[in-house]
Amino acid sequence: MTVAVPHGGRVLFIGDSITDAGRDRACGDDLGTGYAMMAGAWFTARHPGHRVGFVNRGVSGDRVRDLRARWEIDCLALAPNVVSILIGVNDTWRRYDRDDPTSAPGFARDYRHILESTRRLGARLVLVEPFLVPLDDGQRGWRADLDPKVDVVRRLAAEFDATLVAVDELFQAAGVDGRVWTRDGVHPTPFGHALIAQAWLRAVTPAT
Template sequence: MTVAVPPSGRVLFIGDSITDAGRDRSCGEDLGTGYAMMAAAWFTARHPEHRVSFRNRGISGDRVRDLRVRWETDCLALAPQVVSVLIGVNDTWRRYDRDDPTSAEEFARDYRHILQETRRLGARIILVEPFVIPLDDAQRTWREDLDPKVDVVRRLAAEFDATLVAVDELFQAADVDDRVWTRDGVHPTPFGHALIAQAWLRAVTPTA
């Protein structure tokens, strides 16, 4: 199922550092240097007549609980027609580096809340799977925490009639040295961002 992007519509990318990608937060229109910028650039290059605007509200370090706190100002107040969410790896990471876990139940509760709020807009929703690209045995153990959260995102996509962008599955299936995609197991290289952007673009289509 693809998401129809209307002419002159507004698309919002929101999430953690993977979406943030170094954006200039003093400029509301800066998209950073990651997949959000790449996807917006290619969409506009292919469909310049549609004059779609793109916004990035990723914030490095965010968990889904942080999205819930800022959802009114950073999502609803912008009145986007399409909302693209990528969140979850920090909900896993904090368990291992700070002993501050987020259970799958808590993750689902807060994620469901922001999607329920988004329904008020009548916006179409794109959910991008959280992912990890393990570079060592320690990161491979993260799968026990991340996999249930990926399952949550898949179930919520079905529940809210959202379009799922299955990048966790995509990275796992890519038969190359994982360091092509990441330097630390979490943050994509430019090549990793490009892979996400390509998957995202396959999930959208312009409307006439």
């Protein structure tokens, strides 16, 4: 299922550092250097007459609870036509580096809350799976925590009639050294960002 972006519409990318990608906070339309910029640039290059606006509200370090706390200001107040969400790896990471876990039910509760609150916009939803490209045995152990959260996103996509971008599955199936895609198992290289952008573009189309 693809999402159709209306002519002159607004697309919001929101999430954690993977979406943030070094965006300039002082410049409201800066998309950073990652997949959000790549996807927005390629969409516009392919459909320049569609005049779609792209906005990035990724914040490094965010978990789903942080997204929920800022949802009114950083999503609803912007009145986007399409909302693209990538969140979840920090909900796993904090369990292992700070002993501060997020349970799968807690993750689902906060994620569902932001999706329910977005319904009043009438916006279409694109849910990008959280992902991990393990570089060592320690990170491979993180899958026990992350996999249930990936399942939550898949179930919520079905529940809310959202378009799912299955990047975790894509990275797992890539069949090459993970260092091609990521610096540390979490943050993508330019090639990893490009892979996400390609998957995102396959899920989004201009409305006719």
